Amino acid sequence: MLQTAQRTVKSKRKKGAPPHQRFLEAYRWMLLTRTLEEKLVSLYRGGLITGGVYIGKGQEAVSVACGSFLQKGDIFAPLIRDQAGRSAFGEPLLDVTRTYLGSRLGPMRGRDGNIHRGHPRKNELAMISHLGAMISVTVGALLAKRFKGEKNFVGLACIGEGGMQTGSFHEGMNIAAVEQVPLVVVATNNHYAYSTPNDREFACHDLVDRAIGYGFEGYSLDGTDLGACLDVIGGAVKRARAGRPPQLVVASVLRLSGHGEHDDASYVTEEIKQQPFARDCLKVAEQTIVDLNLIDAETLTKWRKDAVAQVEEAIAAAQKEPAPEGDKEDWCALSTRDLIDHADEDG
Amino acid sequence: MSITYLEAIREAQAKLLRDDERVFIYGQDVGGTFGGAFKATKGLAKEFPGRVLNTPISEDAIVGTAIGAAMQGMRPIVEMQFADFSSIALNQILNHAGTHYWRTGVPVPITVRLPSGGTKGSGPFHSQSMESIYAHYPGLIVMTPATVEDAYTMLIEAVAIDDPVIYCEHKYLYYHLKAHKLPDKSLPTGRARIAREGRDLTIVSYSAMMQESLASADELAREGLEVEVVDLRTVKPLDTDTVLASVARTGRLLCVGESFPWGGATAEVIARVTSQGFHLLDASPQRLNAKDTPIPYHPSLWTAHRPNAKNIVAKARQLLRE
Numbered sequence: 001m002l003q004t005a006q007r008t009v010k011s012k013r014k015k016g017a018p019p020h021q022r023f024l025e026a027y028r029w030m031l032l033t034r035t036l037e038e039k040l041v042s043l044y045r046g047g048l049i050t051g052g053v054y055i056g057k058g059q060e061a062v063s064v065a066c067g068s069f070l071q072k073g074d075i076f077a078p079l080i081r082d083q084a085g086r087s088a089f090g091e092p093l094l095d096v097t098r099t100y101l102g103s104r105l106g107p108m109r110g111r112d113g114n115i116h117r118g119h120p121r122k123n124e125l126a127m128i129s130h131l132g133a134m135i136s137v138t139v140g141a142l143l144a145k146r147f148k149g150e151k152n153f154v155g156l157a158c159i160g161e162g163g164m165q166t167g168s169f170h171e172g173m174n175i176a177a178v179e180q181v182p183l184v185v186v187a188t189n190n191h192y193a194y195s196t197p198n199d200r201e202f203a204c205h206d207l208v209d210r211a212i213g214y215g216f217e218g219y220s221l222d223g224t225d226l227g228a229c230l231d232v233i234g235g236a237v238k239r240a241r242a243g244r245p246p247q248l249v250v251a252s253v254l255r256l257s258g259h260g261e262h263d264d265a266s267y268v269t270e271e272i273k274q275q276p277f278a279r280d281c282l283k284v285a286e287q288t289i290v291d292l293n294l295i296d297a298e299t300l301t302k303w304r305k306d307a308v309a310q311v312e313e314a315i316a317a318a319q320k321e322p323a324p325e326g327d328k329e330d331w332c333a334l335s336t337r338d339l340i341d342h343a344d345e346d347g
Numbered sequence: 348m349s350i351t352y353l354e355a356i357r358e359a360q361a362k363l364l365r366d367d368e369r370v371f372i373y374g375q376d377v378g379g380t381f382g383g384a385f386k387a388t389k390g391l392a393k394e395f396p397g398r399v400l401n402t403p404i405s406e407d408a409i410v411g412t413a414i415g416a417a418m419q420g421m422r423p424i425v426e427m428q429f430a431d432f433s434s435i436a437l438n439q440i441l442n443h444a445g446t447h448y449w450r451t452g453v454p455v456p457i458t459v460r461l462p463s464g465g466t467k468g469s470g471p472f473h474s475q476s477m478e479s480i481y482a483h484y485p486g487l488i489v490m491t492p493a494t495v496e497d498a499y500t501m502l503i504e505a506v507a508i509d510d511p512v513i514y515c516e517h518k519y520l521y522y523h524l525k526a527h528k529l530p531d532k533s534l535p536t537g538r539a540r541i542a543r544e545g546r547d548l549t550i551v552s553y554s555a556m557m558q559e560s561l562a563s564a565d566e567l568a569r570e571g572l573e574v575e576v577v578d579l580r581t582v583k584p585l586d587t588d589t590v591l592a593s594v595a596r597t598g599r600l601l602c603v604g605e606s607f608p609w610g611g612a613t614a615e616v617i618a619r620v621t622s623q624g625f626h627l628l629d630a631s632p633q634r635l636n637a638k639d640t641p642i643p644y645h646p647s648l649w650t651a652h653r654p655n656a657k658n659i660v661a662k663a664r665q666l667l668r669e
Contacts, residue, residue: 140415171408
């Protein structure tokens with residue numbers, strides 16, 4: 001039998017002793033993400049971004065940890081609030097600004113927008129909107145690596161508590177355990193599926209209890225605590241890489257934004273905003289840095305300025321680039337050109 | 348020697364597994380000593396250990412897993428136990444596999460085998476023909492082989508194609524159709540075939556209905572009527588040129604398909620011929636499909652539900668009188 005649901009409710013990290021280097025590196029990705037996303041929001045409000053803007057405010061600590069322990073050859077399947085994780089995994093800022101601003105030179109070339117971008121050839125999968133779908137796709141990528149005789153690889157797929165209620169998620173988790181692939185699923189419970197609170201999403205005591213039912217090992221996590229995120233998610237990645245059963249981490253946070261920027265989130269209650277999981281993980285991380293004097297105030301200021309400069313550069317570059325044009329598009333959904341169907345006489 | 352349509356499918360998979368280490372088969376009950384609900388993979392798990400894998404009853408995850416593996420360079424063949432159950436995998440097929448190349452530039456070379464169409468007594472959930480659904484969506488190739496030879500060569504071709512292929516194999520043909528040997532070559536994918544030449548009427552069909560159409564052409568030949576039968580082979584891409592050329596010879600068109608009547612492959616053929624070859628037509632083009640109800644269980648109802656040689660003959664006579 002598989003040993004399942006080894007559950008640690010709290011990080012074993014001793015307070016006051018985060019691994020400084022990784023903590024600071026992760027913090028910088030979080031800072032860059034917050035800076036980028038605030039800028040994207042203002043561009044959206046100014047009418048310069050078409051479609052939606054979906055940010056990860058309040059979820060950056062969990063997300064950055066997801067990207068921080070993956071190596072070359074690993075598979076990453078981020079979801080909509082995973083800018084921090086994408087950056088830590090290696091996605092260039094220019095990919096983000098090109099996609100949001102609709103540059104023809106971006107990875108999606110204007111064909112898909114915002115958070116649906118990805119680089120499948122670089123193992124950053126391009127999510128579809130249908131939640132839960134990426135779990136089994138990640139399983140398949142890992143299965144392929146096993147077929148090809150690769151070693152020492154893992155996959156990490158992100159999901160929210162909303163996506164955990166889909167049939168696709170259930171099928172994906174089950175097949176992952178059946179195949180015993182080295183998969184980590186990081187589920188961030190941000191307490192709302194769009195506007196629907198937890199009590200209308202699920203009725204189980206604790207989402208992490210599902211781990212044992214799937215044959216996963218499950219861990220709970222305070223997603224506002226960067227140190228804990230690095231410990232728990234880093235540990236899960238390490239165990240998956242070492243051949244343990246698939247790992248489920250359930251992090252608790254509050255989404256500190258609307259579902260998208262079109263949404264004022266007026267349904268978020270004052271009561272829930274007072275909960276410990278409603279803390280802003282970026283501020284908590286900064287407080288840790290200050291309290292432990294990990295870097296001086298001058299360095300922190302410099303990092304903030306650097307983040308602003310990088311974001312402004314990436315936006316300015318994408319804004320100069322050409323947009324896609326309908327009459328120059330090849331309108332071809334197949335790579336096999338001679339099998340294109342021509343419904344119209346003029347083909 | 349004689350080989351059935353079903354054996355051709357098995358032989359094609361054996362050849363693919365033998366010739367290409369990227370190929371694996373993934374589906375419910377395909378592995379072990381069982382070899383699939385219809386035995387299309389019989390013996391393959393033993394011959395190719397670790398490459399013919401049983402899965403849970405999870406159509407969404409089966410196709411999702413195949414997509415992920417294909418992105419990493421594998422060539423998975425998914426067997427749906429019945430085409431009907433691919434409805435559970437529609438999201439992965441249409442929204443994931445079908446959009447992926449367009450969105451990212453990275454194609455997803457999966458082959459999804461759909462045991463399709465009706466057999467007596469199978470009822471509403473084990474009899475469906477899904478080709479029109481899949482053909483409607485971009486990014487997919489939809490194959491509908493009607494002969495033993497095509498069942499073999501088109502499955503080999505499906506796996507070679509870099510894009511997702513929906514391979515509709517007809518259960519009624521599994522045991523009914525036989526050939527003397529397997530072919531080495533075939534028409535290119537996407538090209539329709541003139542299955543029978545004639546000058547009075549063109550019947551365009553595919554899959555099991557192609558065989559019914561040929562039977563009806565035999566019947567009409569006894570009355571001195573020469574029917575040309577076009578086998579589409581793939582409903583997507585649809586070989587409009589071959590269809591138009593045939594209609595140019597005959598002036599009359601009847602399309603026969605087993606899927607439900609609203610929209611679909613037969614409607615598409617008629618729409619194209621009408622818009623591109625209106626001047627070629629001497630009579631209104633007609634079509635025959637299954638009835639617009641779920642597929643019945645009882646053999647007498649089932650026989651009346653789908654087109655058959657008898658009502659194809661009746662429709663053809665009517666069209667030839669116009």
